[in-house]
Amino acid sequence: MAADSALTNGADSQRLRWKYLDRILSRPGPFTDPDWEPGEAVIEGLSRAKILVIGAGGLGCEILKNLALSGFKDIHVIDMDTIDVSNLNRQFLFRHADVGKYKADVAARFVEKRVKGVKITPYCGKIQDKDEDYYMQFAMVVCGLDSIEARRWINATLVGLFNEEDPDSLKPLIDGGTEGFKGQARVVFPTMTSCIECQLDMHAPRAAVPLCTLATIPRQPQHCIEWAHIIAWEEERKDITLDTDDPEHITWLFQKALKRAQEFNISGVTYSMTQGVVKNIIPAIASTNAIVAASCCNEAFKLATNSNPFLGIPETDNYMMYTGDESIYTYTFQHIKKPDCPVCGNLAKNLEVDSKSTLQEFIDSLAERPEAQLKKPTIRTEAKSLYYQSPPALEEQTRPNLSKKLSELVSDGEEVAIQDPAFQIAFKFKLVFKK
Amino acid sequence: MTGTTPPILQGPTSKEKKYDRQLRLWAASGQAALEESHILLINSGPGVVGVETLKNLVLPGIGNFTILDSTIVSEEDLGVNFFLEEEQLGGFRAEHTCNLLKELNPDVQGSYITERIESFLLKADALKPYTLILVTAPIAPELLSKLSANAETSAIPTFYIHCTGFYSHFSIHLPPAFPIVDTHPDPETTTDLRLLAPWPELSQYTAEKTSGLMEMNHHDHGHVPYLCLLLYYLEEWKKTHDGQVPQNYKEKTAFRQTVSQGARTDNAEGGEENYDEAVAAVLKSLNPAELKSSVKEVFDASECKLLTADSPDFWIIANAIWSFYVARGALPLPGSVPDMKAQSADYVQLQNVYKSKARADLSEVLQRVRGLEKKLGKTKTAEEKEVELFCKNAAHIKLVRGRPFHVVQPGKGVKWEDRAKAAVQGLTNPESLILIYIAFLAFDIFTSTHAADALGGAAKIPGETDAEADAEKVTGIAFKIIDDLIKEAGTVVEDPDYSEAKSKAAEFVQEIVRAGGAELHNIAALTGGLVSQEVIKVITKQYVPVDNTCIFDGVRSKTSVLRF
Ligand SMILES: [Zn+2]
Numbered sequence: 001m002a003a004d005s006a007l008t009n010g011a012d013s014q015r016l017r018w019k020y021l022d023r024i025l026s027r028p029g030p031f032t033d034p035d036w037e038p039g040e041a042v043i044e045g046l047s048r049a050k051i052l053v054i055g056a057g058g059l060g061c062e063i064l065k066n067l068a069l070s071g072f073k074d075i076h077v078i079d080m081d082t083i084d085v086s087n088l089n090r091q092f093l094f095r096h097a098d099v100g101k102y103k104a105d106v107a108a109r110f111v112e113k114r115v116k117g118v119k120i121t122p123y124c125g126k127i128q129d130k131d132e133d134y135y136m137q138f139a140m141v142v143c144g145l146d147s148i149e150a151r152r153w154i155n156a157t158l159v160g161l162f163n164e165e166d167p168d169s170l171k172p173l174i175d176g177g178t179e180g181f182k183g184q185a186r187v188v189f190p191t192m193t194s195c196i197e198c199q200l201d202m203h204a205p206r207a208a209v210p211l212c213t214l215a216t217i218p219r220q221p222q223h224c225i226e227w228a229h230i231i232a233w234e235e236e237r238k239d240i241t242l243d244t245d246d247p248e249h250i251t252w253l254f255q256k257a258l259k260r261a262q263e264f265n266i267s268g269v270t271y272s273m274t275q276g277v278v279k280n281i282i283p284a285i286a287s288t289n290a291i292v293a294a295s296c297c298n299e300a301f302k303l304a305t306n307s308n309p310f311l312g313i314p315e316t317d318n319y320m321m322y323t324g325d326e327s328i329y330t331y332t333f334q335h336i337k338k339p340d341c342p343v344c345g346n347l348a349k350n351l352e353v354d355s356k357s358t359l360q361e362f363i364d365s366l367a368e369r370p371e372a373q374l375k376k377p378t379i380r381t382e383a384k385s386l387y388y389q390s391p392p393a394l395e396e397q398t399r400p401n402l403s404k405k406l407s408e409l410v411s412d413g414e415e416v417a418i419q420d421p422a423f424q425i426a427f428k429f430k431l432v433f434k435k
Numbered sequence: 436m437t438g439t440t441p442p443i444l445q446g447p448t449s450k451e452k453k454y455d456r457q458l459r460l461w462a463a464s465g466q467a468a469l470e471e472s473h474i475l476l477i478n479s480g481p482g483v484v485g486v487e488t489l490k491n492l493v494l495p496g497i498g499n500f501t502i503l504d505s506t507i508v509s510e511e512d513l514g515v516n517f518f519l520e521e522e523q524l525g526g527f528r529a530e531h532t533c534n535l536l537k538e539l540n541p542d543v544q545g546s547y548i549t550e551r552i553e554s555f556l557l558k559a560d561a562l563k564p565y566t567l568i569l570v571t572a573p574i575a576p577e578l579l580s581k582l583s584a585n586a587e588t589s590a591i592p593t594f595y596i597h598c599t600g601f602y603s604h605f606s607i608h609l610p611p612a613f614p615i616v617d618t619h620p621d622p623e624t625t626t627d628l629r630l631l632a633p634w635p636e637l638s639q640y641t642a643e644k645t646s647g648l649m650e651m652n653h654h655d656h657g658h659v660p661y662l663c664l665l666l667y668y669l670e671e672w673k674k675t676h677d678g679q680v681p682q683n684y685k686e687k688t689a690f691r692q693t694v695s696q697g698a699r700t701d702n703a704e705g706g707e708e709n710y711d712e713a714v715a716a717v718l719k720s721l722n723p724a725e726l727k728s729s730v731k732e733v734f735d736a737s738e739c740k741l742l743t744a745d746s747p748d749f750w751i752i753a754n755a756i757w758s759f760y761v762a763r764g765a766l767p768l769p770g771s772v773p774d775m776k777a778q779s780a781d782y783v784q785l786q787n788v789y790k791s792k793a794r795a796d797l798s799e800v801l802q803r804v805r806g807l808e809k810k811l812g813k814t815k816t817a818e819e820k821e822v823e824l825f826c827k828n829a830a831h832i833k834l835v836r837g838r839p840f841h842v843v844q845p846g847k848g849v850k851w852e853d854r855a856k857a858a859v860q861g862l863t864n865p866e867s868l869i870l871i872y873i874a875f876l877a878f879d880i881f882t883s884t885h886a887a888d889a890l891g892g893a894a895k896i897p898g899e900t901d902a903e904a905d906a907e908k909v910t911g912i913a914f915k916i917i918d919d920l921i922k923e924a925g926t927v928v929e930d931p932d933y934s935e936a937k938s939k940a941a942e943f944v945q946e947i948v949r950a951g952g953a954e955l956h957n958i959a960a961l962t963g964g965l966v967s968q969e970v971i972k973v974i975t976k977q978y979v980p981v982d983n984t985c986i987f988d989g990v991r992s993k994t995s996v997l998r999f
Binding site for chain 1: 491956
């Protein structure tokens with residue numbers, strides 16, 4: 001029964017190390033498929049699976065450790081960031097002496113040193129630097145990111161990679177995210193199950209404070225900070241690029257905000273709040289990272305070995321939502337794929353618009369709409385170009401459209417294609433006029 | 436920067452920088468509590484879940500931890516435990532896991548004990564230095580009983596954790612009265628504006644701001660705080676409804692319509708944001724204030740009613756707030772106002788109306804607290820800050836009644852007592868994971884009755900060698916637990932529910948026995964995350980901890996919290 005004796009490759013003592021893992025992979029369970037054959041082949045398959053980890057931050061550190069101790073031997077990791085001192089309360093592969101070094105490098109070396117026999121290949125750069133061939137080599141991708149843009153990019157890339165004729169082109173995407181005591185883990189089978197874009201409205205962006213509130217009637221300390229950030233800096237330090245990691249810059253904003261708050265008798269502006277607002281800081285703790293990362297890796301492990309059913313099998317649960325501030329609560333459910341998903345669906349998505357609003361207002365609203373979240377859109381209809389962000393000549397040519405009303409540019413229910421430099425694909429929307 | 440104001444040079448301290456992302460959750464007070472704690476981990480089995488828990492506590496900066504573990508590092512440890520290295524084979528697991536954990540945070544003190552737990556527990560006061568104890572399975576029942584008894588008598592919170600294969604569970608034994616003031620309720624759902632019972636200053640403010648409402652220019656009309664709009668239209672409504680505010684859903688909808696009709700549409704924007712806010716707030720802001728049952732539970736507690744000179748401050752303040760509630764018909768006002776469309780000065784003035792009332796309520800409560808303290812002859816009085824926090828959160832305070840977790844005893848069944856009826860209901864509820872818990876209890880009974888080799892060594896773990904035979908035995912034990920439970924509840928479960936519950940239990944047992952006591956790193960890491968989160972809540976007395984058992988199913992990725 002025990003796998004140790006069955007395995008002949010490698011030293012016996014080396015394999016003894018994986019006694020616990022091998023035991024589970026060498027025995028059928030009540031929930032495994034009746035055709036599943038436990039044992040050597042499963043263990044071999046696991047050690048050969050090439051897996052990509054995106055992000056080497058709070059979730060990424062956990063994910064790398066977990067995968068290495070789950071029997072994966074060929075792990076790749078991408079992260080463009082360097083280590084900051086505020087990472088040290090949870091990103092446990094980094095020490096004070098590592099501050100300033102690349103996260104992917106330090107994390108990979110650390111786990112390789114600790115878990116013998118695992119190979120971790122780091123890439124310190126952007127996911128956008130890599131082409132389809134690169135992503136094609138992996139069996140699956142695990143994401144531990146804090147940026148929604150990066151998630152949408154890899155999601156669209158993996159959906160685009162899938163080719164019906166080639167089953168190997170199906171790359172499951174396992175994605176984790178956290179905020180304070182809350183988080184989620186989800187599994188996407190590109191084109192087969194609901195994708196990150198289908199689920200975009202689960203993560204609506206925070207509504208921005210209207211500019212006129214900031215400029216004329218601030219009421220909250222945050223309004224004063226946003227004023228310093230958006231208006232005062234532009235007016236007084238236009239020539240200096242704001243670096244939110246530069247303490248001098250934050251101090252300047254803090255003092256500006258404080259002064260404005262005093263003028264309006266508003267209390268509560270602090271340095272920490274200034275930093276939080278300007279850098280859009282999301283609270284993060286080791287425990288939630290541990291939970292969400294381990295949940296992702298548990299799914300990756302089950303997927304790679306078939307040692308138990310996993311999330312994301314079509315027509316079953318694919319999403320686990322976690323809340324830990326009031327007792328512990330999870331909601332595990334099937335998020336349904338949207339036929340009008342701009343990435344994995346084939347129908348244009350309805351977008352309700354006010355026919356009286358201008359193209360400029362519509363473009364501004366795209367950044368905030370939970371179902372779009374596009375910041376630099378280029379828009380065209382089947383027949384004409386409405387607005388181009390670039391090249392400059394086209395931008396100039398289409399600029400007069402910005403002040404026109406939508407009703408002058410499109411008809412009710414007309415389809416438009418929207419492109420954004422952050423994505424390789426065009427989003428299809430049907431503009432439906434508000435009654 | 437002008438020359439007259441001195442520059443504020445101090446940014447955050449290095450500690451504030453390092454802990455920035457967590458201080459935004461539990462603040463300096465929570466951090467101070469963590470730093471004063473000393474956690475004991477009594478580790479056994481593969482021992483990963485305990486070490487992963489500590490990792491998540493060392494990182495945010497607990498003061499001190501101690502690992503008690505007499506195990507020697509073996510090959511199989513290296514394939515599952517991240518805090519051990521090859522060179523440490525043959526050394527003490529307690530020593531090496533402790534050292535590698537300490538590397539994570541130089542501010543944390545760590546130590547280890549390699550003595551066997553049997554002799555360790557014989558010493559008087561062995562458990563005294565610790566503020567919280569974590570115990571991982573497998574552990575002999577007589578030892579777990581000792582730890583449970585200690586939790587009872589010393590009021591040291593104690594966690595019992597079991598992690599095997601794709602499943603885990605943990606139970607928390609908290610002190611019999613574990614009150615939480617700072618529960619961090621969702622600010623969206625907790626705004627308390629008292630629109631149905633405005634006090635004179637609020638009414639006067641409203642009268643000022645809505646005076647000549649109809650004749651106002653567009654700018655002023657569009658900047659009347661929505662709160663004043665609601666109060667204004669409520670007065671109008673009362674005039675035609677026998678002095679009554681809207682009573683039911685139908686009336687509230689009609690009232691909402693009235694407010695909505697007050698908005699101007701002939702302005703440049705074609706509508707008014709403050710009116711939109713007022714309309715949106717009607718349904719949630721016009722409900723009479725009722726005490727949550729969890730708050731009532733605090734006021735009804737005997738500790739609150741029968742104060743003594745030894746009563747903790749929490750109960751004295753609770754009693755004072757109760758008497759305030761009885762006298763005033765409402766809890767002290769929290770005093771915060773949500774952001775709303777308004778002129779800056781008007782908004783600040785409105786904030787002050789609420790803050791002044793909150794301060795007045797606080798000072799009245801404080802007076803009552805001091806009165807009680809004097810009457811009881813207390814020498815040490817409650818801090819004003821504490822009373823203030825209590826007043827702010829009065830509507831959301833919570834009392835957890837800690838109770839012992841199950842300790843199975845060889846030859847004795849599992850007792851469910853007052854929880855038997857609820858537990859039986861769980862047997863047939865597909866969302867409940869109680870059957871996994873019962874499988875774990877059966878696992879514990881198996882190890883306690885298949886004790887040890889002749890040398891008194893480690894207990895025999897089901898599935899270590901012969902999974903099939905052991906699964907059969909453990910299933911038999913699980914079935915007996917189910918039958919005894921149904922009997923204890925004095926009820927019957929009809930077929931097909933009964934057979935279904937049993938066949939499910941048999942599957943869960945098989946899955947557990949399949950692992951033969953092995954921990955999967957992912958499940959241990961996830962459970963370590965859950966446990967550490969609960970430890971943080973218990974130590975900081977913030978947020979609401981699990982009461983009292985949490986079960987995780989890694990096959991279906993679900994959790995369930997049950998009270999036993
Ligand atoms: Zn989609």
